Amino acid sequence: MMQFLRMVLTDLKRIFKSRISVLIIVLVPFLVVLLTTVLFSSYSLFNARIGVINQDTDPLSRFTVGIIMSLFRGGTISYAGPDYQERLLQGEYSAIVVIPKDFTKDLYAARQTSIRFIPSPVDLQISSVMYQLFKSMFEDLQGSPFFDPQVIRYLFASPGYPAPKLVMSEREELLSFKSLLTPVAVFLSAAFVILALSCNSIVMDRESGLTDLYLSMKINRVSYTVSKIVAFTTVGIVESLIASLLFLLLKVDLPIGLLLVLILLNSFFHAALGVFLSYMAVNTHVANLFSLSLVVISFFLSGMIVPIASMPRLVQSFSKLSPLFVMNYALRKAQLYSTVEIGELTIVIIMSALIFTMTIASTMLCFRRR
Numbered sequence: 001m002m003q004f005l006r007m008v009l010t011d012l013k014r015i016f017k018s019r020i021s022v023l024i025i026v027l028v029p030f031l032v033v034l035l036t037t038v039l040f041s042s043y044s045l046f047n048a049r050i051g052v053i054n055q056d057t058d059p060l061s062r063f064t065v066g067i068i069m070s071l072f073r074g075g076t077i078s079y080a081g082p083d084y085q086e087r088l089l090q091g092e093y094s095a096i097v098v099i100p101k102d103f104t105k106d107l108y109a110a111r112q113t114s115i116r117f118i119p120s121p122v123d124l125q126i127s128s129v130m131y132q133l134f135k136s137m138f139e140d141l142q143g144s145p146f147f148d149p150q151v152i153r154y155l156f157a158s159p160g161y162p163a164p165k166l167v168m169s170e171r172e173e174l175l176s177f178k179s180l181l182t183p184v185a186v187f188l189s190a191a192f193v194i195l196a197l198s199c200n201s202i203v204m205d206r207e208s209g210l211t212d213l214y215l216s217m218k219i220n221r222v223s224y225t226v227s228k229i230v231a232f233t234t235v236g237i238v239e240s241l242i243a244s245l246l247f248l249l250l251k252v253d254l255p256i257g258l259l260l261v262l263i264l265l266n267s268f269f270h271a272a273l274g275v276f277l278s279y280m281a282v283n284t285h286v287a288n289l290f291s292l293s294l295v296v297i298s299f300f301l302s303g304m305i306v307p308i309a310s311m312p313r314l315v316q317s318f319s320k321l322s323p324l325f326v327m328n329y330a331l332r333k334a335q336l337y338s339t340v341e342i343g344e345l346t347i348v349i350i351m352s353a354l355i356f357t358m359t360i361a362s363t364m365l366c367f368r369r370r
Helices: 002-017 019-040 061-070 084-089 103-108 124-141 149-157 182-198 201-208 210-216 221-249 256-280 284-301 313-319 323-337 342-369
Strands: 050-054 077-079 095-099 116-119
Touching: 002 019, 002 221, 019 182, 019 221, 050 084, 084 095, 095 124, 116 124, 182 221, 182 256, 182 284, 182 323, 201 210, 201 221, 201 256, 201 284, 221 256, 221 342, 256 284, 256 323, 256 342, 284 313, 284 323, 323 342
Parallel strands: 050 077, 050 095
Antiparallel strands: 095 116
């Protein structure tokens, strides 16, 4: 037992002795939280600015444009001046909407009309969302009496009525960007750090001659592998706890008990996976390739960045089995509904046990070949 603990401490000393490793472990959660709170907290889709160029001379065209403007917060959509192109290129407008000549005449005659949408190259993602929003809205209104001249006249002639107010339960703060990006800082960044460090661990021992030294010392093969998994699991836990503490200081509502369990499972799974890949790698270049590839795949399959609903069905099936997605889902369900189901945790435990078994099997094969 003492020999096992010494091996764990040896790996931890090697990790924390490296200034780069310590910098990554400490800096990553701080950077993610900083980006979350400073850059994203003020982000809103309706920070978008849409400029309208109205080429239609029909007096009723202002009524038509007014209908669209009435659906958004004041200032989101406004008439653009002659300098609209320069302001569009500078990002002052997210997009320009051009109402063509005779638009109102064709619309009221029940003829198909069109509106030009010119996006800005600055913050193109906002322009893209606005385009999809407009497109979806017009498609939903297709065939409805919304643009009927009598309806439009009624809308602007009748007294104003208050629009419905969208409300949520007392957990509305969970939809803030600080809360939405919590799993990215706690789980995803820890997984990246663990994989970046662990995928090279066995390869570096092999190339530096440490493996031969351990063999000559009759060190237990399983203990050698498990000590590395424990060491990298510890690194992941430290990484996640730093991020969690920062979010707690920012008053983000987190279920502490469940979070600690998820942090442990997340760190253990990725530590075992990283060590397994390190056994599979023939040199450090291949190990780095494994690490980078897995980081990219995990990034997209986690569901934390790319919405699950936007993925193809086959990819969704794989994504929903991803431990990162399952842990994110379990955390969100606990936050929103205060419920924890053992099913989600069981999936991660089974996946962790499977990859741990594969890692131990790789240990046997690797040392047997030597």
